[in-house]
Amino acid sequence: MSEVTLDRRSLIAAGALGTAALGIAGDSAFGKTLSPGQRKADFAGAIKAFRAVVGDEWVAGDASAVIPWTKTYIPDPGGRHAPVGAVCPENVEQVQEIVRIANRFKQPLWTVSTGKNMGYGMTSCATPGQVVLDLKRMNRIISVDAELCTALVEPGVTYQQLRDYLDENNIPLWIDVPTVGPIVGPVGNTLDRGVGYTPYGEHFMVQCGMEVVMADGEVLRTGMGSTKNPSAWQAFKWGYGPYLDGIFTQSNFGVVVKMGLWLMPAPPVYKPFVVRHKRMEDVARIVDAMRPMRISNIIPNVVLMMGAGYQLAMFNRRADVWSGAGQVPDSAFAEAGAKAGLGMWNTYFALYGTPVMIAENEKIVRAAFAAIDGEVLTEEDMVGNPYFHHHATLMRGGLSLEEVGLARWKGAGGGLAWFAPVAPAKGSETAGQIELAKQILGKYGFDYTVAFAIGSRELHHIIALLYDKSDPEEEKRADQCYKDLVTGFGERGWASYRTGVHSMDLVAQQYGTKNRAVNAAIKQALDPNHILAPGKSGIA
Numbered sequence: 001m002s003e004v005t006l007d008r009r010s011l012i013a014a015g016a017l018g019t020a021a022l023g024i025a026g027d028s029a030f031g032k033t034l035s036p037g038q039r040k041a042d043f044a045g046a047i048k049a050f051r052a053v054v055g056d057e058w059v060a061g062d063a064s065a066v067i068p069w070t071k072t073y074i075p076d077p078g079g080r081h082a083p084v085g086a087v088c089p090e091n092v093e094q095v096q097e098i099v100r101i102a103n104r105f106k107q108p109l110w111t112v113s114t115g116k117n118m119g120y121g122m123t124s125c126a127t128p129g130q131v132v133l134d135l136k137r138m139n140r141i142i143s144v145d146a147e148l149c150t151a152l153v154e155p156g157v158t159y160q161q162l163r164d165y166l167d168e169n170n171i172p173l174w175i176d177v178p179t180v181g182p183i184v185g186p187v188g189n190t191l192d193r194g195v196g197y198t199p200y201g202e203h204f205m206v207q208c209g210m211e212v213v214m215a216d217g218e219v220l221r222t223g224m225g226s227t228k229n230p231s232a233w234q235a236f237k238w239g240y241g242p243y244l245d246g247i248f249t250q251s252n253f254g255v256v257v258k259m260g261l262w263l264m265p266a267p268p269v270y271k272p273f274v275v276r277h278k279r280m281e282d283v284a285r286i287v288d289a290m291r292p293m294r295i296s297n298i299i300p301n302v303v304l305m306m307g308a309g310y311q312l313a314m315f316n317r318r319a320d321v322w323s324g325a326g327q328v329p330d331s332a333f334a335e336a337g338a339k340a341g342l343g344m345w346n347t348y349f350a351l352y353g354t355p356v357m358i359a360e361n362e363k364i365v366r367a368a369f370a371a372i373d374g375e376v377l378t379e380e381d382m383v384g385n386p387y388f389h390h391h392a393t394l395m396r397g398g399l400s401l402e403e404v405g406l407a408r409w410k411g412a413g414g415g416l417a418w419f420a421p422v423a424p425a426k427g428s429e430t431a432g433q434i435e436l437a438k439q440i441l442g443k444y445g446f447d448y449t450v451a452f453a454i455g456s457r458e459l460h461h462i463i464a465l466l467y468d469k470s471d472p473e474e475e476k477r478a479d480q481c482y483k484d485l486v487t488g489f490g491e492r493g494w495a496s497y498r499t500g501v502h503s504m505d506l507v508a509q510q511y512g513t514k515n516r517a518v519n520a521a522i523k524q525a526l527d528p529n530h531i532l533a534p535g536k537s538g539i540a
């Protein structure tokens with residue numbers, strides 16, 4: 001059991017609070033657009049009431065105080081997605097009180113946990129006029145059960161905090177992290193259905209039990225958490241009756257204030273690999289070779305097929321690779337990649353288990369890649385290669401921020417938006433997607449910096465739209481390009497699994513009217529005043 005709380009200084013250092021938040025310059029954020037139908041007096045009333053609950057210093061209620069919550073990487077040319085305020089509670093009771101106040105003043109709240117949803121919007125909101133309900137201060141690791149390999153955490157807990165806790169207490173468990181692990185946390189990442197790269201990489205799959213403040217201010221525990229003896233809360237996901245946890249992910253039906261997750265026992269042996277392929281079209285053969293090994297769990301972790309462009313963008317600036325006009329050609333990526341020890345495709349995966357298990361599975365893996373001319377390389381072959389080192393770190397749940405360098409590919413402006421359409425894990429799905437992505441990105445002058453990922457039976461095309469956010473014209477182009485990607489891929493049946501606040505409605509349209517109507521009905525039943533994150537996943 002650990003009781004860790006952040007003081008104000010560390011929150012300010014972490015960018016959660018602006019210096020203006022210390023003084024709270026005034027009550028007016030009216031330079032910003034309020035939510036539809038909202039009166040200035042209601043906004044002011046809500047801010048005043050929030051202050052009474054959490055204290056002045058934990059509320060940003062004016063245009064300058066809210067600046068730290070407006071930082072974003074996605075294109076937002078009109079500033080439409082910036083929040084108008086922020087409130088930072090420190091416990092469940094305060095969250096309940098804030099939600100009740102929000103109902104009273106019809107003040108919408110955009111909930112974040114660690115608030116670092118980079119490339120999807122950070123703490124910006126789907127619709128104008130929202131106050132960020134920032135749960136960073138609620139950062140207690142409530143319990144870790146070393147026998148069951150489970151944890152129960154609050155929303156503000158970061159992966160770094162969890163890793164440190166396990167190390168300090170000599171608990172030999174692994175965590176599974178997204179690529180930006182140190183500064184983000186399991187609750188926000190899981191609720192947005194994020195992924196990592198160990199065998200526990202599908203985060204919602206290894207989530208177990210939630211505590212949720214509902215829009216009426218009441219508290220719900222899912223799964224076994226609401227029984228008289230909730231000791232199996234983190235052990236058994238399903239409880240009884242309809243499974244509710246799913247409706248609190250990628251949604252606006254509640255505020256999750258506690259979440260259980262499963263942790264992975266450290267395996268006796270861990271062996272990371274990369275397989276290099278030279279040609280763009282090779283990715284189809286890689287997917288077909290990989291699919292049976294993922295489905296049968298011979299390869300137990302999420303597999304990343306990293307394109308040379310994406311890899312180079314992690315550690316280089318565009319000018320280092322290409323100074324010509326238009327989209328960087330494959331030949332330039334291939335040439336620069338070869339110098340860096342990269343193929344056109346670099347497929348990262350790992351084996352976990354006893355030496356005997358690994359030796360047997362390695363034979364199967366090597367035979368599968370020999371049949372498709374893959375160059376299979378291990379740690380010994382890749383000593384000193386920063387790309388291999390980065391992925392080897394991730395696939396054992398290690399923490400790294402190296403990949404954030406992507407956002408500087410086009411300059412210091414820091415523009416990045418993820419586009420991630422889903423297809424079945426079949427090689428035949430790749431060529432059409434590559435052609436379409438290159439065509440749309442090229443039309444707007446952006447590069448094909450991508451990876452493919454195989455979770456199990458599905459293929460994600462992870463497209464990093466990299467642009468210079470400090471150039472307003474380029475930001476507008478990026479915005480239009482992203483919309484074209486969503487609609488162009490959508491028309492071919494490749495809809496996104498997740499998207500940024502700038503495109504939530506557009507993506508929701510691709511899932512059909514009945515799907516939207518059911519979501520709307522649930523929303524109306526649970527949150528009749530629509531105060532929780534209107535617009536999240538296209539749900540008003």
Ligand SMILES: Cc1cc2nc3c(=O)[nH]c(=O)nc-3n(C[C@H](O)[C@H](O)[C@H](O)COP(=O)(O)OP(=O)(O)OC[C@H]3O[C@@H](n4cnc5c(N)ncnc54)[C@H](O)[C@@H]3O)c2cc1C
Binds near residue numbers: 179256
């Ligand atoms: C270079 C780079 C690499 C990345 N790699 C990965 C990766 O490998 N895998 C991956 O998944 N992502 C990745 N990301 C995207 C993102 O940064 C992470 O997913 C990050 O974990 C999300 O931010 P967070 O954890 O702070 O969540 P938050 O920003 O706190 O939350 C995300 C969203 O979930 C909802 N939410 C959060 N908390 C609550 C709550 N308590 N109740 C209800 N709803 C809530 C809100 O809609 C919120 O906007 C990457 C980003 C960058 C820039």
